[in-house]
Amino acid sequence: MTEIIVVTSGKGGVGKTTTAASLAAGLARRGKRVAVIDFDIGLRNLDLIMGCERRVVYDFVNVIQGDCTLRQALIKDKRLDNLFVLAASQTRDKEALSVEGVRRVLDELTADGFDYIICDSPAGIEKGAYLAMYFADRAIVVVNPEVSSVRDSDRILGLLASKTLRAEQGNGGVQEHLLLTRYSPRRVAAGEMLSVADVREILGLEVLGVVPESADVLSASNAGSPVILNAESIASHAYEDAVGRLLGEELPLRFVDEPKKGFFARMFGS
Amino acid sequence: MGLLALFRRPPSSAQVAKERLRIIVAQERSTRGGPDFLPLLRRELLEVIRRYVNVDPDAIQINLEREEGRDVLELSVALPEKGG
Numbered sequence: 001m002t003e004i005i006v007v008t009s010g011k012g013g014v015g016k017t018t019t020a021a022s023l024a025a026g027l028a029r030r031g032k033r034v035a036v037i038d039f040d041i042g043l044r045n046l047d048l049i050m051g052c053e054r055r056v057v058y059d060f061v062n063v064i065q066g067d068c069t070l071r072q073a074l075i076k077d078k079r080l081d082n083l084f085v086l087a088a089s090q091t092r093d094k095e096a097l098s099v100e101g102v103r104r105v106l107d108e109l110t111a112d113g114f115d116y117i118i119c120d121s122p123a124g125i126e127k128g129a130y131l132a133m134y135f136a137d138r139a140i141v142v143v144n145p146e147v148s149s150v151r152d153s154d155r156i157l158g159l160l161a162s163k164t165l166r167a168e169q170g171n172g173g174v175q176e177h178l179l180l181t182r183y184s185p186r187r188v189a190a191g192e193m194l195s196v197a198d199v200r201e202i203l204g205l206e207v208l209g210v211v212p213e214s215a216d217v218l219s220a221s222n223a224g225s226p227v228i229l230n231a232e233s234i235a236s237h238a239y240e241d242a243v244g245r246l247l248g249e250e251l252p253l254r255f256v257d258e259p260k261k262g263f264f265a266r267m268f269g270s
Numbered sequence: 271m272g273l274l275a276l277f278r279r280p281p282s283s284a285q286v287a288k289e290r291l292r293i294i295v296a297q298e299r300s301t302r303g304g305p306d307f308l309p310l311l312r313r314e315l316l317e318v319i320r321r322y323v324n325v326d327p328d329a330i331q332i333n334l335e336r337e338e339g340r341d342v343l344e345l346s347v348a349l350p351e352k353g354g
């Protein structure tokens with residue numbers, strides 16, 4: 001069985017590509033065969049985050065237009081054997097993707113026996129975002145604890161419930177999850193930032209994971225290696241937990257509370 | 271200022287954000303999937319009502335309720351307090 005997962009958000013720059021890269025790498029590390037596809041036509045970025053930018057020869061649009069085979073366009077990850085990247089095209093023609101074209105590529109990946117297809121959605125609610133979610137079985141809505149991101153997430157939830165194949169077929173729809181990123185337990189404790197519970201309550205949806213604000217995310221993108229592969233980082237552990245939950249494990253949320261200060265720290269300041 | 275207000279702490283900025291989001295999300299959900307003319311209807315209603323009384327844009331609430339096979343458009347207008 002192939003599962004198609006869209007990573008989406010509405011609002012731009014909230015951490016979709018970071019999340020898609022880490023979840024794909026995390027699933028592959030657990031032995032799943034994974035393809036991760038960049039739907040951000042014109043603004044290719046996933047290749048950089050995955051560290052395969054110099055190996056892009058053909059892209060998603062090339063496959064759809066028949067310039068090459070899917071096999072030629074899939075870039076095999078150098079670290080994980082079961083992980084493949086399909087880069088976005090740099091063309092400025094946003095019409096280059098079509099429902100039929102996307103369907104053919106996803107069908108071929110399914111026939112090829114991939115366990116997971118992760119679709120990295122562009123920001124916004126235009127065609128690219130629509131195509132990224134259309135065939136999804138599951139959706140991971142990436143949200144920052146901040147008013148405009150939460151509101152946009154709700155709009156995306158509305159689209160998932162109406163503008164997807166599963167919604168049209170009426171068989172239960174797309175399974176939706178929230179993933180909070182750039183979370184700062186310290187600011188939440190200070191009453192400066194919406195908490196996990198607040199966001200869960202406003203959107204009425206369970207959370208798949210909470211990824212703390214972490215400087216390691218930038219170092220990971222500098223290096224071209226998904227942050228989940230940096231075993232030292234708490235962002236990595238948070239993404240690893242999200243992967244576990246995707247696979248059905250029940251894990252308590254970590255990194256959502258401010259670390260308790262020890263006795264001496266409390267006594268002697270800072 | 272009432273005596274109680276002295277003791278009540280002002281809401282934290284996160285609480286303010288949450289309350290604003292709760293309202294706007296509820297409003298947007300209630301008109302979601304409804305006809306596209308709802309925003310326009312809202313604007314025109316506002317114009318008509320303002321010919322008689324001066325109300326804020328957020329004084330008009332439009333809700334679309336789904337009830338057993340029919341849609342009910344619910345409209346409420348909060349009028350300003352007299353002499354206020």
Ligand SMILES: Nc1ncnc2c1ncn2[C@@H]1O[C@H](COP(=O)(O)OP(=O)(O)OP(=O)(O)O)[C@@H](O)[C@H]1O
Pocket residue numbers: 009011012013014015016017018019040121122123181182183211212213214215217218221235
């Ligand atoms: N947990 C985090 N901690 C700190 N920085 C983060 C975190 N997650 C993402 N970022 C930073 O936020 C920025 C945007 O991330 P990313 O590119 O993944 O977002 P996006 O949603 O894919 O953006 P776009 O909408 O442009 O596609 C990047 O600079 C990334 O390093």
Ligand SMILES: [Mg+2]
Pocket residue numbers: 016017018040045120121122
């Ligand atoms: Mg992106």
